[in-house]
Amino acid sequence: MSGAAVEYEPVIGLEIHVQLRTRTKMFCGCELSFGDEPNVHTCPRCLGLPGTLPVVNAQAVHYGIMIGLALGCEIAPRSQFHRKNYFYPDLPKGYQISQYDVPICGPGKLGEVRIHRVHLEEDAAKLVHVGESGRIHGADRSVVDFNRGGTPLAEIVTEPDLHSADEAREWLNLLRTTLRAIGVSDVNMEEGSLRCDANVSVRPLGSDQLGTKTELKNMNSFRFLAQGVKAEIERQTALLRAGEQVQQETLHFDPASGRLTPLRSKEQAHDYRYFPEPDLVPLVVTEAMLERARAELPELPADRAARLERDLGLSGERARELAFRPELGDFYEAALAAGGPQLDAVALANWIPPLVERIGSDADPAGSRVSPSALAALVALVSSRAVSQTAARDVLTLMVQSGDQPATIVEREGLGAIGGDDSGLAQVVAAAIAADPDAAEKVRDGNMKAVGPLVGYVMRETKGRADGGEITRLIREQLGL
Numbered sequence: 001m002s003g004a005a006v007e008y009e010p011v012i013g014l015e016i017h018v019q020l021r022t023r024t025k026m027f028c029g030c031e032l033s034f035g036d037e038p039n040v041h042t043c044p045r046c047l048g049l050p051g052t053l054p055v056v057n058a059q060a061v062h063y064g065i066m067i068g069l070a071l072g073c074e075i076a077p078r079s080q081f082h083r084k085n086y087f088y089p090d091l092p093k094g095y096q097i098s099q100y101d102v103p104i105c106g107p108g109k110l111g112e113v114r115i116h117r118v119h120l121e122e123d124a125a126k127l128v129h130v131g132e133s134g135r136i137h138g139a140d141r142s143v144v145d146f147n148r149g150g151t152p153l154a155e156i157v158t159e160p161d162l163h164s165a166d167e168a169r170e171w172l173n174l175l176r177t178t179l180r181a182i183g184v185s186d187v188n189m190e191e192g193s194l195r196c197d198a199n200v201s202v203r204p205l206g207s208d209q210l211g212t213k214t215e216l217k218n219m220n221s222f223r224f225l226a227q228g229v230k231a232e233i234e235r236q237t238a239l240l241r242a243g244e245q246v247q248q249e250t251l252h253f254d255p256a257s258g259r260l261t262p263l264r265s266k267e268q269a270h271d272y273r274y275f276p277e278p279d280l281v282p283l284v285v286t287e288a289m290l291e292r293a294r295a296e297l298p299e300l301p302a303d304r305a306a307r308l309e310r311d312l313g314l315s316g317e318r319a320r321e322l323a324f325r326p327e328l329g330d331f332y333e334a335a336l337a338a339g340g341p342q343l344d345a346v347a348l349a350n351w352i353p354p355l356v357e358r359i360g361s362d363a364d365p366a367g368s369r370v371s372p373s374a375l376a377a378l379v380a381l382v383s384s385r386a387v388s389q390t391a392a393r394d395v396l397t398l399m400v401q402s403g404d405q406p407a408t409i410v411e412r413e414g415l416g417a418i419g420g421d422d423s424g425l426a427q428v429v430a431a432a433i434a435a436d437p438d439a440a441e442k443v444r445d446g447n448m449k450a451v452g453p454l455v456g457y458v459m460r461e462t463k464g465r466a467d468g469g470e471i472t473r474l475i476r477e478q479l480g481l
């Protein structure tokens, strides 16, 4: 080995469990609920009583197909449910009905990440650990809430195509946005309707072999996912640099301490003894079912981003910003429609971030005091040079506060652009040239970078109300260029 430091590359794959937004559970008629009294949505089937038989929820299958289509997956014409056997108090049957060797959706791709598979299964019940405050008979206990048991889940498994914690977070956001757009789930990480595990390994940069991976369980927010993956990448890289080996294990990330702790090995020593569920016939997806799912798919966020970039000339980054937060995309497109064909689509898009900055980064502009048509009117005032860029930012702040139309605010606050022949702008420009003859000389010699101090002088004197382009034009005119 040479003495040069080896660079390491992280390799990350994600496994995402998505609770489907059906009315009833996966294999019985109990209603789904969140936050209801414990154990009020149960029946002999989801409690696993002997003699009961499962019936597949058709809506869950429909949602599974929609997810597969949205992720570009091959839909299996015939798939199979299996029993995944393990004993745990949250699993009354002693097995989970899941899919094993033939899932409903095969390989696909979302963004730059390949999808390995998507399968349907049922959720386990919820174990609640009762501590000090809720002691039962004087002792700490764990109790089970069976309301969640049997909730339909889609498990989405990616290929290991991600290479940083930030990439993982961004891609998960694309997935969540996509699932929300197609309406199959609430995709709320805090409430557990979207849960993410990450498989993390590192390898020497340029290697095509995968290193030993660890599995990070159930990170329940985007921030914790990024923090946990980052911490694990750092831990593994440090081990390899020290000449040690990574152990294959399952880890729990504690966001409070930033520490990763192994889950006890007996909790992960699984032999699930999969076998085909004898109480269910194979799942056959007909052409009619595929057609119905295709018909219900809306424009997907990735497609919307591509359309905004292609048809309206937005930058890729701006297009994704708008498309991946549909409320921003909707507001933008409403403003674009209100502004008419002469409105500059790119200029309008550039005003969405300043608006978001002023209403709060998570807020929906539709709930703000600024209407789409008012934002379009502001952009039109800037485009026609009636208001300078700088002054328009102040106008926007006042629009957010008052809900008034931009023209009203410009009039009331005297924020209209200084320009035109009798505005006095020419005199201010002349004063700027007189105040900085060195800069003026450089500009005259063709060094346009030197124009900065002159423009800055005029901006200060006019309190930002003069139009930058108009100032430059007047400087050139007065210098005889």
Ligand SMILES: [Zn+2]
Pocket: 025, 028, 029, 030, 041, 042, 043, 044, 045, 046, 047, 150
């Ligand atoms: Zn039930």
